Amino acid sequence: MTAGDGHAEVVALLHREALFLDEQRWDEWLALYTEDVEYWVPAWKGEHEATADPRREISLIYLNSRARLEERIGRIRSGRSAANLVLARTAHAISNVLIENETAGTVDVRCVCITHIYDPKRRSEFRTVARNALGLVRVGEEWRIRSKKVLVLNDNLRTKLDFYML
């Protein structure tokens, strides 16, 4: 496979992930992840230093399996979480995609993701701006996400932050 093809496949995966989140197709979204995925949203220690050791420092979110993501989907679907009583409409805009450390079966990807979030209940809007680093792995014909690190720049969070806002 040429590097160009690989790039197109990776970009397609990122766009598909964004679409699944935006259309609330949670099961299809979840299927993009490996079971042992490390899903990590660091917190900030200073103006330009994020936490680096999720075992001894605080993260905004640190999950080390797909099951933990599934719990969050269940929480939203239950209709019993006040933070998610009326789900937001979102558009995840992916840009600045850069491929790093490509091997036959793995690839590391950097990108920027700006999530536009509209809250129909409050008729208000806000956004999450993040620099993402993903580790992808080949599973058969497909790429899967084995690690996803989301560095949220605007971390004065408006009441909540969850996977569909990233």
Added chain:
Amino acid sequence: MANRHPSEGGGALTFNKRPGFAYARKGQVVPDRGRTSGDPDMDASDIEALVIDRPEDGVFKVHADVYRSEEIFELEQKYIFEGGWVFLGLDCQAPEPHDFFTTYIGRQSVIVSRDKDGVLHGLINACRHRGALVCHTAAGNAPTHVCPYHAWTYDSAGNNTAITAHDRGAHGAGFDAEDHGLRRIPRFESYRGFLFGSLDPDVPSLEAYLGETTIFIDLVVDQGPDGLELVPGTVHYTYRGNWKLQIENSADIYHFMPTHETLLRIVNARAADDAAAASAYRHRKEGSVTRGSMCFPNGHNAMFGGGDNIQARPLYRELDKLRERVGAVRAKWMLYTRNVLFFPNMQLLENASLQIRVNRPVSASRTDIVTHCIAPRGESDEARELRVRQYEEFFNPSGLATPDDTAIFEDIQAAAGADAVDWNQGYMRGMGTASREPIAEARELGLNPVTSVTGSPSLGDETILHGPIRAWRDRLKAALSSEDRPSLRYGSAAAE
């Protein structure tokens, strides 16, 4: 009418200001004083009318205006947040010489700075020349702070060490007679590394203000043999709601099961798969878990209880050593769920993990929150990882519990649109059983709360909310009754 602007000369600043307000001791009556000019058009009787407080009839109600009026917000800022003790931070946020951090007292940016000799100083973060912000970062290390505007320079004790082209400035004698150091926070004290400041110099000592609630600071500081430390990573969030909604929520036992049903479902499902994964909130039977509350003078309160799954606590691993070091009673209390409010702006919250939460009201309907995880200094990797995961899951706005609370604060604020929402009824559970005699759990810690209650979680006591509301009412009433208006003096570095 008193002058609201700085007086001339002497480096002193004179405000129109009422005298010391009502820091009530148990049973003490708040003196009546005349109101201060320039305040919103309210007087003490208007404040009084916003709280119906008749314990003898089992009635306690708070008017919705207390949570939505911008006039009241102005009064709170001036007379509570900028007019008395507020929490600033922990001394371990600036451990080394020249370390500093910045925070707020009400609307005032302040610096806490450790000087070259290790002494901490509370300073006003505004240049003495023309008022530009001096410190720009949340924290750092700097032997000197140079103002970006005209480059006046201050050392880490707040002294002015350089005035740009001073000798060529052709100043008159008046300028040179003044001190040019950063203004000091008039009162700046520490209780075991918990730093508090007051812009009003006329307040009781910090220990007198905190009273018996210092025991709840001890219960945190003494968890490890070497004191506590901040776990790196600051989490900020903001909500469109009044600040009191947050402090009331943390004391509110009644909301836990309904509001946090999704969290409980998740953690119980995990425990069903893997018993070792049982959370602190594993399925609880009525009767096995207790919850109680205590109100203290000056608006502080504590919700507490036992019967949770203490094996899930990071401290549990060291329980024997802990008992040996602090005794069985304090060790038991360290493993209790405890939500303690240090009125008005700081909470120490411990359940599956331990949080310090600081609120900063921005308007009547907006509040900023800053949170830290705290832990025994140097705890084991295993305990720390457990603490960090449980902290994130429960306390973070990106976790599974806090966002449901915070969303409801916004719902409450949005729903209180007009006078159709006036007197809410949610302050009266527990009034039939709240006692002026300390409950047994208070006595075992040597505490004498104003009122205390104990029972099962479903009692859902709400008398715990009365303490902060009464302090709020009494402080504002005293301020609005104030007649004589002594000046507020900020002593500058050299003047002290």
